[in-house]
Amino acid sequence: MIVIKMGGSIFGKEEKLLADAAKLGEPFVLVHGGAAETTNLAERMGVKVEQITSPEGFKSRRTTREMIEIFMMAVAGKINKSLVARLQKLGVNAVGLCGMDGSMLRAKRKILTSLENGKTKMIRDDYTGKIEKVDAKLLQILLREGFAPVVAPITLSEEFEPLNSDGDRSAAMIASAIRAQRLVLLTDVDGYYENFPQGLVARMSASQIEDAIKKATGGMKRKLLAAREALSGGVGEVIIANGTVDSPISSALSGKGTHISK
């Protein structure tokens, strides 16, 4: 059993990834992002996209009530169902879901802190959430019956509102919950670099990951945090690799990218 996370930056360039997934010969769950597509849709609708920067320097998109609906449309509507159609064409019996389906991913709404002109501001009405509980029943049933779940990282809050959750963390939580042997985080670079574009790291132990988390920023930091979460949840190996190359999943499984294990 394998969980594959396809970064939003790959959407539109996912042919090789899907063709490879179809030939894996192993049950899989595909988790995907969709930040770029959400921004595109918001702009086409004339909705302003607000960026916030946390005091720790994390940049993220503000998810207002209007933006969570746009996120649902772009990610659960367009990307998720396009991937399902393509996988079906490749002979994979895909089922498109989001984390609200079957109450799969339950999350707690985040209170964001934003640094504006040197001042810290609290944002309490954001629709982003930190996953707190995974109910793997739906995924396990689908996998057992031969379906390939495709999951958009929209989660259900304690008050039953839709929330935007990080795709890498969603994939990590799912991988732990279904006891996947491997989690493959596919992005648009070849793996974790000590000093990008120098020093691609081929292997990393759980102890080395702490150092890397401190050094990394943005998307790579989130991937490393997700990797640590998956390993402590019992996943045997996490691989960060390039999802845009030929046979990206099987290459990653046979050695490409950054392999992280305990």
Added chain:
Amino acid sequence: MIVIKMGGSIFGKEEKLLADAAKLGEPFVLVHGGAAETTNLAERMGVKVEQITSPEGFKSRRTTREMIEIFMMAVAGKINKSLVARLQKLGVNAVGLCGMDGSMLRAKRKILTSLENGKTKMIRDDYTGKIEKVDAKLLQILLREGFAPVVAPITLSEEFEPLNSDGDRSAAMIASAIRAQRLVLLTDVDGYYENFPQGLVARMSASQIEDAIKKATGGMKRKLLAAREALSGGVGEVIIANGTVDSPISSALSGKGTHISK
């Protein structure tokens, strides 16, 4: 087992319907439309919505390649997942799907004929489809395991493209395939009228339906065609009723609306 079809016109006024569904005490599938929401989104995106009229007088929205993506976003993204969140809040373990998931609804692309200034024009590049095959496996598994499937009428073409299919017909085909005893088509009027707003018909036999199909127009004609399809597919009873009243499903089951049976 019961299949409920919620017309797109009810979206935004579905609180009573969902609360009633949650109290049914019987497994159900909820099929929904979303034409109005699709038009809203297209307008917000600055995409022109083209109406076509068939030589028989059927009005429909032209579904271009761009419009099927908008349909996916509005219907499978926003409406479907909103309904899932609300049902989860009501204690129903809902799972949001579209007809492409699990290859559930396979359709054939329609060649549309449009009447323009007295001339008939063939439209071959429309993304609407007539359902030809239903694979009920995914729905049956979910129902057996205690989930409530919520289905958007997006179907998969022979070439594995997403198609826009009629929601009432989708519900009818699903009801036959899962051997539902009853199909409840909920709309914003009280049932079938002989001469609207006069002459609400309480009961109709399969022989009377032919006459009604000839007389009816627009959405009601489509509902009657769907009813005929469901009955010939083995569904025991089809009810056309108002989905915006108090306890709309249980009232329909206990006598309100137009009851159609063989």
